[in-house]
Amino acid sequence: MTSTVPNAIEHADEQQPPITMFGPDFPYAYDDFLAHPAGLGQIPATEHGTEVAVIGGGLSGIVAAYELMKMGLKPVVYEADRIGGRLRTVGFEGCDPSLTAEMGAMRFPPSSTALQHYIDLAGLETRPFPNPLAETTPSTVVDLKGESHYAETIDDLPQVYRDVAAAWNACLEEGADFSDMNRALRERDVPRIREIWAKLVERLDNQTFYGFLCDSEAFKSFRHREIFGQVGFGTGGWDTDFPNSILEILRVVHTEADDHHRGIVGGSQQLPLRLWEREPEKITHWSYGTSLKSLHDEGEPRPAVTRLHRTAGNRITVTDADGDIRTYQVAIFTAQSWMLLSKIACDDSLFPIDHWTAIERTHYMESSKLFVPVDRPFWLDKAVDDRGNPTGRDVMSMTLTDRMTRGTYLLDDGPDKPAVICLSYTWCDDSLKWLPLSANERLEVMLKSLGEIYPNVDIRSHVIGDPVTVSWENEPYFMGAFKANLPGHYRYQRRLFTHFMQDRLPEDKRGIFLAGDDISWTAGWAEGAIQTALNAVWGVMHHFGGTTDATNPGPGDVYDEIAPVELPED
Numbered sequence: 001m002t003s004t005v006p007n008a009i010e011h012a013d014e015q016q017p018p019i020t021m022f023g024p025d026f027p028y029a030y031d032d033f034l035a036h037p038a039g040l041g042q043i044p045a046t047e048h049g050t051e052v053a054v055i056g057g058g059l060s061g062i063v064a065a066y067e068l069m070k071m072g073l074k075p076v077v078y079e080a081d082r083i084g085g086r087l088r089t090v091g092f093e094g095c096d097p098s099l100t101a102e103m104g105a106m107r108f109p110p111s112s113t114a115l116q117h118y119i120d121l122a123g124l125e126t127r128p129f130p131n132p133l134a135e136t137t138p139s140t141v142v143d144l145k146g147e148s149h150y151a152e153t154i155d156d157l158p159q160v161y162r163d164v165a166a167a168w169n170a171c172l173e174e175g176a177d178f179s180d181m182n183r184a185l186r187e188r189d190v191p192r193i194r195e196i197w198a199k200l201v202e203r204l205d206n207q208t209f210y211g212f213l214c215d216s217e218a219f220k221s222f223r224h225r226e227i228f229g230q231v232g233f234g235t236g237g238w239d240t241d242f243p244n245s246i247l248e249i250l251r252v253v254h255t256e257a258d259d260h261h262r263g264i265v266g267g268s269q270q271l272p273l274r275l276w277e278r279e280p281e282k283i284t285h286w287s288y289g290t291s292l293k294s295l296h297d298e299g300e301p302r303p304a305v306t307r308l309h310r311t312a313g314n315r316i317t318v319t320d321a322d323g324d325i326r327t328y329q330v331a332i333f334t335a336q337s338w339m340l341l342s343k344i345a346c347d348d349s350l351f352p353i354d355h356w357t358a359i360e361r362t363h364y365m366e367s368s369k370l371f372v373p374v375d376r377p378f379w380l381d382k383a384v385d386d387r388g389n390p391t392g393r394d395v396m397s398m399t400l401t402d403r404m405t406r407g408t409y410l411l412d413d414g415p416d417k418p419a420v421i422c423l424s425y426t427w428c429d430d431s432l433k434w435l436p437l438s439a440n441e442r443l444e445v446m447l448k449s450l451g452e453i454y455p456n457v458d459i460r461s462h463v464i465g466d467p468v469t470v471s472w473e474n475e476p477y478f479m480g481a482f483k484a485n486l487p488g489h490y491r492y493q494r495r496l497f498t499h500f501m502q503d504r505l506p507e508d509k510r511g512i513f514l515a516g517d518d519i520s521w522t523a524g525w526a527e528g529a530i531q532t533a534l535n536a537v538w539g540v541m542h543h544f545g546g547t548t549d550a551t552n553p554g555p556g557d558v559y560d561e562i563a564p565v566e567l568p569e570d
């Protein structure tokens with residue numbers, strides 16, 4: 001468990017199958033699809049070597065390009081910023097290169113099984129991430145309204161936190177069929193998952209997270225809702241999510257996306273970078289030793305796309321920042337959808353009008369982080385009381401607070417080595433409060449906040465390099481951290497996610513496929529970016545007249561049996 005408030009009722013029975021991000025909207029086993037020896041499908045030999053534009057070199061684009069290359073197509077990847085996108089690992093100038101900061105994704109649940117497939121393929125290791133009250137986190141401080149509580153387990157916190165946990169569990173059970181869904185997800189009981197979820201979608205699409213709490217008898221106490229908002233049920237305070245659709249939150253808790261997190265040793269950006277260079281053992285058409293890198297001039301993706309339009313023969317014509325124009329039968333677009341409204345000049349004819357509405361209504365969360373390198377994990381030093389007697393406590397802890405910093409994470413690699421502090425990780429309004437401040441201004445405010453919580457700790461004296469920071473809403477090729485649906489957005493989300501089923505679109509609207517975190521049901525989790533990439537791969541294969549092996553049907557082959565629930569449009 002990773003939070004001061006358990007995400008959900010614990011199901012400790014080891015005999016049960018594990019929870020995975022299997023639905024609930026589209027319960028397709030992407031992990032089994034990837035593990036199957038028959039592979040993801042084949043395209044006719046006449047199409048081998050055909051170029052496919054892949055716009056965006058984040059995880060979704062790189063996974064799609066990698067799988068299309070294995071099928072014998074020639075992906076042409078366009079990337080405006082750097083390979084990895086929101087898997088962005090940076091170093092600190094002048095410091096040991098082993099010291100890194102995860103500016104985007106940093107912790108991954110074991111329920112991300114498609115992601116794990118690629119982590120294993122890339123030969124990367126993971127280790128537990130030091131979330132609040134996680135087993136490997138030495139200690140956690142919860143500081144609310146000027147009062148701090150030191151805890152190693154939830155039992156060390158005052159009773160009110162356990163009351164909040166109980167309220168959340170009751171609320172989930174009463175309002176969202178938690179135990180039933182948990183069982184159905186573990187057993188991959190598709191009819192039951194669909195039955196439960198269809199009712200929840202119909203009942204709750206109009207509801208905010210906060211409204212859902214307020215409607216529950218269990219959460220009738222304002223104080224409980226406030227504490228819940230400040231320290232969250234997950235990985236920090238979630239009151240910034242209160243205006244979002246409750247369906248977004250249920251997707252996370254039902255699939256345990258917020259539980260048992262692990263980090264990638266050496267940084268998450270290594271994953272797309274290794275896939276870029278990887279030479280698959282099994283590859284069609286291309287000779288052994290081919291990689292995405294080797295298929296690109298100078299081993300680099302092409303630059304930013306600046307224009308996208310349809311040309312005769314229903315082709316997709318792509319213009320890039322170098323002024324090069326190339327035309328493709330098929331393109332996959334994996335960047336944030338808002339790029340299509342601003343940074344890229346687009347034809348209206350690229351998508352049906354209802355898809356444009358959905359793109360235009362896409363709602364993003366903001367998010368900021370700031371990291372500093374320090375000389376050693378000094379937080380593990382033992383504190384003494386006013387009379388100099390040892391207290392047995394760490395001098396500083398993973399910290400959750402209602403102050404500006406909100407969440408402070410302590411990241412070490414052993415007792416005698418330099419370490420890193422994520423002084424603050426925030427979302428939405430809390431992130432916007434940092435936006436106009438420079439990295440050093442942010443650092444000063446953060447040190448002041450933490451100084452109030454730890455008056456006897458001189459954090460500054462341990463800093464060995466300049467801070468690094470990001471506000472994703474201010475990044476020109478992202479414009480936000482990740483999509484978060486508001487109430488009433490279900491229909492938009494459904495249109496975007498199902499865009500890969502192009503036989504259902506008018507013929508003159510086919511050939512460009514949306515993919516990526518932005519159209520996933522679980523935005524903000526890399527697993528969803530991969531799932532949508534695999535949908536697009538299936539869509540492209542199908543577009544070229546290809547098929548999957550009968551023993552390994554793809555997401556489009558079984559679509560009608562598991563299609564996301566449809567709400568009336570009138």
Ligand SMILES: Cc1cc2nc3c(=O)[nH]c(=O)nc-3n(C[C@H](O)[C@H](O)[C@H](O)COP(=O)(O)OP(=O)(O)OC[C@H]3O[C@@H](n4cnc5c(N)ncnc54)[C@H](O)[C@@H]3O)c2cc1C
Pocket residue numbers: 055056057058059060061078079080081082083084085086087103104105106107108109303304305306334335336339343344367472477478480481482515516517518523524525526527528529
């Ligand atoms: C702050 C933050 C924290 C997160 N935490 C977690 C976490 O802990 N666990 C987890 O699983 N997930 C997390 N995520 C989500 C995860 O990072 C994403 O799901 C995943 O990285 C998205 O990959 P993608 O390929 O869909 O999109 P992106 O990574 O955004 O890739 C799209 C790419 O398109 C490029 N691009 C944009 N415009 C153009 C253009 N005009 N031409 C060419 N290229 C263009 C961009 O530069 C980018 O590289 C987090 C994300 C953020 C921002």
